[in-house]
Amino acid sequence: MKISFIVLLLLLCTLLLSGLGFEYSADELEDMGSLYERWRAYYNKLDEPTNDRFPAFRENVLRIHHFNQLDEQYKLGLNQFSDLTAHEFAARHGCQPGPHQPLDLLEEEFSQLEYHTSDVPTSVDWRAKGAVTYVKNQLNCKSCWAFSAVGAVEGINFVRTGRLVSLSAQELVDCDKRNNGCRKGNVVRAFDFIRDRGITSERVYPYVGKQRICDSTKVKSPVVKIAGYKRIPPNNEKALMQAVAQQPVSAAIAADNDFVYYKTGIYNGNCSTASSSKDLNHAVTVVGYGMTKQGIKFWTVKNSWGGSWGENGYIRMARDVKYKSGMCGIAIEASYPISFNVLLLFLCTLLLNGLGFGYSADELEDLGNLYEYARSSAEALMRAVAHQPVSAFVSIDGEFKSYKKGVFTGWCDVNLTHIVTVVGYGATEQGTKFWIVKNSWGSWWGDNGYIRLARDVTDERGQCGIAMRASYPMINEFNADGFF
The missing domain is CATH 3.90.70.10 (Cysteine proteinases)
Structure with missing residues (x-):
C-alpha cells in the first residue's frame, strides 16, 4: 500500500511538472552550455548527440529572449522543439x-x-x-x-x-x-x-x-x-x-x-x-x-x-x-x-424508454414517413403531446441536473445536449403551466424520474429549449408484426 502511494505521488508530481514547461532565468544566458545541458535533461535528450544540436538551440534561446523583451500580448518559451531549426521542425x-x-x-x-x-x-x-x-x-x-x-x-x-x-x-x-x-x-x-x-x-x-x-x-x-x-x-x-x-x-x-x-x-x-x-x-x-x-x-x-x-x-x-x-x-x-440525426436518436429513445412504437419493414425504406419534426414552436409541441408522447432535445446546463420537485423555472441556456420524452402537460392550482417530462436518469432523480418544466414562457424556444427540436412517430396503419 505504501509503495503504491509513493508511485501515485510520483506520477502526480510528474504530471504537474510537465504542465509547467521549461523555465530559465536571464542569468543562465551567460552560460549557454549549462543551460543547454539542463534543457536536455528536462526533455530526456541526454542520449542524443550534443554538438550538432547546440547551435540551433543557442539561436532559438537568443531569439526567444529578445522577443520576450518586447511589449507584445504573448510570450515565447523554450520547449521540446528548441534544438530544431525551422526547416527541421517542418520536416519532423x-x-x-x-x-x-x-x-x-x-x-x-x-x-x-x-x-x-x-x-x-x-x-x-x-x-x-x-x-x-x-x-x-x-x-x-x-x-x-x-x-x-x-x-x-x-x-x-x-x-x-x-x-x-x-x-x-x-x-x-x-x-x-x-x-x-x-x-x-x-x-x-x-x-x-x-x-x-x-x-x-x-x-x-x-x-x-x-x-x-x-x-x-x-x-x-x-x-x-x-x-x-x-x-x-x-x-x-x-x-x-x-x-x-x-x-x-x-x-x-x-x-x-x-x-x-x-x-x-x-x-x-x-x-x-x-x-x-x-x-x-x-x-x-x-x-x-x-x-x-x-x-x-x-x-x-x-x-x-x-x-x-x-x-x-x-x-x-x-x-x-x-x-x-x-x-x-x-x-x-x-x-x-x-452525430446521428434526430430520427435515429428518437427511435433509440423509444427503445430505451419502452414506449412500444411499432413499424413495418417496408417503412424503413422511407424513414421520413415515420416521424414529424416540429421546430421552435411551443404551440406545435402542445398539439403533438395532446396526441402522443414526444421526444425532445433540452439543455441540461444550469440547475436542471439538481432538480428535485416543483415546476422548474430555473436558468438554463439553449445548448441542446440531452434528449427526454414529453409525456404530458398541465397547470398547478396557482395557474403555473408546465410540461411533464420523463428523464432517463433513474427514478431517484427529480420527482420519481420526472421533471415539470415551465410552459408558455416568454422565450419562444421554450424552457431549456424544449420547443426547439421535438419529434414524434407517425404510422399509416397497424401492423402487428411491426411491434417490438
Whole structure:
C-alpha cells in the first residue's frame, strides 16, 4: 500500500511538472552550455548527440529572449522543439492536412447549426463543460490530423451522450488507409473513417507515436461512431464561432514562426498572413472562445504537442482579426463531426424508454414517413403531446441536473445536449403551466424520474429549449408484426 502511494505521488508530481514547461532565468544566458545541458535533461535528450544540436538551440534561446523583451500580448518559451531549426521542425513535425473535397451545398449544410449569429454565447469553454480529454502528444509523428479529428469526435460524443471517452488516434494512424499515418493526413478523411467504421478507445488501442500494421483484434468493438461531418464556410470567423458554440471543432492552421515556441498570452504572431489552404501545415481542435479583461478576443485551441507546450498544451489565438482567414488561417478549413440525426436518436429513445412504437419493414425504406419534426414552436409541441408522447432535445446546463420537485423555472441556456420524452402537460392550482417530462436518469432523480418544466414562457424556444427540436412517430396503419 505504501509503495503504491509513493508511485501515485510520483506520477502526480510528474504530471504537474510537465504542465509547467521549461523555465530559465536571464542569468543562465551567460552560460549557454549549462543551460543547454539542463534543457536536455528536462526533455530526456541526454542520449542524443550534443554538438550538432547546440547551435540551433543557442539561436532559438537568443531569439526567444529578445522577443520576450518586447511589449507584445504573448510570450515565447523554450520547449521540446528548441534544438530544431525551422526547416527541421517542418520536416519532423509538420502536418500538412491536405486538400479538401469540393464544398458542395455548403450554406445549406451549415444552416443546420443550433445557434445563429445573433444568439451565440459571448464565451464558451468546452473544457469547463467536461467535453475535452487531456492534452495528448503526437511525438515524432505527423499525426496532428488524427488528434484534431479525435478531439472533435470526443467533444460531440460528450455533447450527445454526456460521456467523455478518450478515443484512439493510433487506430487512425494504423488503420485509416485513405490517410498517410505519420506522413501527414486529412481530418475530413478521418471523419469518413469514423463514420464508416467507428473508432475504439485509447485504452484499448493506445498511442505509440509511430505507424504500425492495423491491429484488427483491437478494432472489433468501436465505442463511438458518427453520422458524418460538416464544413464551416471558409474565411468566416462568425460562422466558426457559431460552430464552436455548438461543439469542439477541427481546424487547420499555419503553425510557423513564433507559434512553435508560444508560451502564454493571446497569440497574434506573423502567421496571420495565411490566406489559403496551401499555407496550412497543422491541425488542431478549437474548444472555445472568449475575451480578456482588456477586451482582446481569442480562440481557445487544443494542440497535440503535450502538456508542457504553451498554456498547459493550449494556445489562445487572436479572434476577429482583420484577415478574413483568421489568425494563422484558422477560419480557412474548419469542420466538425455530426452525430446521428434526430430520427435515429428518437427511435433509440423509444427503445430505451419502452414506449412500444411499432413499424413495418417496408417503412424503413422511407424513414421520413415515420416521424414529424416540429421546430421552435411551443404551440406545435402542445398539439403533438395532446396526441402522443414526444421526444425532445433540452439543455441540461444550469440547475436542471439538481432538480428535485416543483415546476422548474430555473436558468438554463439553449445548448441542446440531452434528449427526454414529453409525456404530458398541465397547470398547478396557482395557474403555473408546465410540461411533464420523463428523464432517463433513474427514478431517484427529480420527482420519481420526472421533471415539470415551465410552459408558455416568454422565450419562444421554450424552457431549456424544449420547443426547439421535438419529434414524434407517425404510422399509416397497424401492423402487428411491426411491434417490438
